[in-house]
Amino acid sequence: MDILSKQIVVLPGDGIGPEVCAEAVRVLRAVAERFGHEFQFDYQLMGACAIDATGSPLPELTLDACHQADAVLLGAIGDPKYDNDPTAPVRPEQGLLRLRKELGLYANIRPVTAYDQLLEHSPLKAERIQGTDILIFRELTGGVYFGEKGRFDEGNSAYDNCTYSRAEIERIAHRAFRAAETRRHKLTLVDKANVLETSRLWRETVRQLAPQYPSVALDYLFVDNAAMQIILNPRQFDVILTENMFGDIISDEASVIAGSLGLLPSASVGDGAALFEPIHGSYPQAKGKGIANPIATILSAAMLLDHFGLQEEADTVRNAVQHALNQQVVTPELNPATRYTTEQVGSFIAYAVLDIADCEMHRNNIRLGMSTII
Numbered sequence: 001m002d003i004l005s006k007q008i009v010v011l012p013g014d015g016i017g018p019e020v021c022a023e024a025v026r027v028l029r030a031v032a033e034r035f036g037h038e039f040q041f042d043y044q045l046m047g048a049c050a051i052d053a054t055g056s057p058l059p060e061l062t063l064d065a066c067h068q069a070d071a072v073l074l075g076a077i078g079d080p081k082y083d084n085d086p087t088a089p090v091r092p093e094q095g096l097l098r099l100r101k102e103l104g105l106y107a108n109i110r111p112v113t114a115y116d117q118l119l120e121h122s123p124l125k126a127e128r129i130q131g132t133d134i135l136i137f138r139e140l141t142g143g144v145y146f147g148e149k150g151r152f153d154e155g156n157s158a159y160d161n162c163t164y165s166r167a168e169i170e171r172i173a174h175r176a177f178r179a180a181e182t183r184r185h186k187l188t189l190v191d192k193a194n195v196l197e198t199s200r201l202w203r204e205t206v207r208q209l210a211p212q213y214p215s216v217a218l219d220y221l222f223v224d225n226a227a228m229q230i231i232l233n234p235r236q237f238d239v240i241l242t243e244n245m246f247g248d249i250i251s252d253e254a255s256v257i258a259g260s261l262g263l264l265p266s267a268s269v270g271d272g273a274a275l276f277e278p279i280h281g282s283y284p285q286a287k288g289k290g291i292a293n294p295i296a297t298i299l300s301a302a303m304l305l306d307h308f309g310l311q312e313e314a315d316t317v318r319n320a321v322q323h324a325l326n327q328q329v330v331t332p333e334l335n336p337a338t339r340y341t342t343e344q345v346g347s348f349i350a351y352a353v354l355d356i357a358d359c360e361m362h363r364n365n366i367r368l369g370m371s372t373i374i
């Protein structure tokens with residue numbers, strides 16, 4: 001077995017970010033212990049906590065550390081004091097967007113899975129969603145998020161420009177086509193080509209690449225229709241490719257299929273660096289309550305292990321998550337009848353990574369109120 005030594009920058013961020021990150025790090029430590037790897041965790045500031053401490057949502061120290069790391073694990077950023085103040089001169093989200101841009105993370109990959117164990121708690125009909133397995137490729141460093149923006153008319157009108165270049169579309173489209181080749185050979189481009197010029201460029205560019213991937217069936221869907229189809233008939237999708245803002249919206253929507261926003265992980269990759277984060281935000285209402293689901297961040301850590309080429313380790317984490325779902329060791333939004341906390345779910349999964357028997361003993365201890373958290 002190859003022993004790996006890796007430097008991982010951890011950006012816990014704001015709200016529930018530190019809580020869910022702590023559980024993902026716990027699981028990564030269990031992986032290191034079981035497989036003999038050395039993971040070093042370097043904690044840095046980003047988001048509202050960084051503004052409070054330094055005045056900047058992305059301090060240079062943090063950015064430098066991320067550039068040098070083998071991978072970055074992020075919790076979430078965002079704070080109501082900025083959300084409720086549209087005139088705030090600096091915002092936590094600016095730090096995240098700048099980090100994505102500076103690290104060249106143009107492809108954000110968001111898997112969506114319907115878990116058999118959670119079907120009965122889903123608001124959607126089980127027979128419609130069972131077996132859903134979608135991979136969303138969201139473009140992450142272009143589009144309306146990064147276009148010129150501003151006010152005019154004495155502040156009474158505003159604009160956000162949306163720009164895409166052919167090169168920006170091609171580089172993520174190649175990744176999406178390659179992923180479809182290894183899966184069910186279907187790629188759906190989600191756009192608004194009936195209205196937007198940028199969307200027409202997306203269609204034209206992706207259509208021109210299609211002959212390079214003859215085994216992949218390419219189709220197109222307008223985003224409004226896609227938003228409906230994802231809920232109505234999600235099994236029709238294999239790989240979805242889309243631009244920045246559409247990808248943001250349809251992936252939160254698709255989390256209803258899994259059962260919670262707290263279940264969807266993501267990997268952001270591009271020019272070399274790689275960042276792993278749950279797709280959810282800082283869920284400020286839950287901060288400190290122990291109710292945040294850590295599984296999205298733990299599954300993001302599994303994607304980080306994939307990125308390191310540690311397939312067995314990544315599968316071990318995913319199996320441990322499945323074991324937690326089998327045993328209904330989940331946070332209350334998934335099953336109000338269970339009372340497991342963020343920390344208990346995380347430590348159960350960490351124990352399961354080490355040894356299933358250990359995690360069963362741990363669960364009994366939680367039940368008896370004598371939980372020992374590793």
Ligand SMILES: NC(=O)c1ccc[n+]([C@@H]2O[C@H](COP(=O)([O-])OP(=O)(O)OC[C@H]3O[C@@H](n4cnc5c(N)ncnc54)[C@H](O)[C@@H]3O)[C@@H](O)[C@H]2O)c1
Binds near residue numbers: 016093261
């Ligand atoms: N990548 C990021 O860091 C990121 C992503 C989205 C939003 N944000 C920021 O987060 C803040 C809050 O935004 P929001 O309320 O729109 O979105 P949010 O994702 O924080 O929460 C939306 C809802 O999803 C559910 N949810 C989210 N995470 C969960 C978890 N781990 N477990 C269980 N349920 C969970 C809750 O019902 C919550 O009310 C804002 O400041 C926003 O800008 C950050």
Ligand SMILES: CC(C)[C@H](C(=O)O)[C@@H](O)C(=O)O
Binds near residue numbers: 078097248281
């Ligand atoms: C916080 C915000 C800037 C971010 C985005 O829109 O990309 C978030 O919603 C996400 O999905 O990571």
Ligand SMILES: [Mg+2]
Binds near residue numbers: 248249252279
């Ligand atoms: Mg989002």
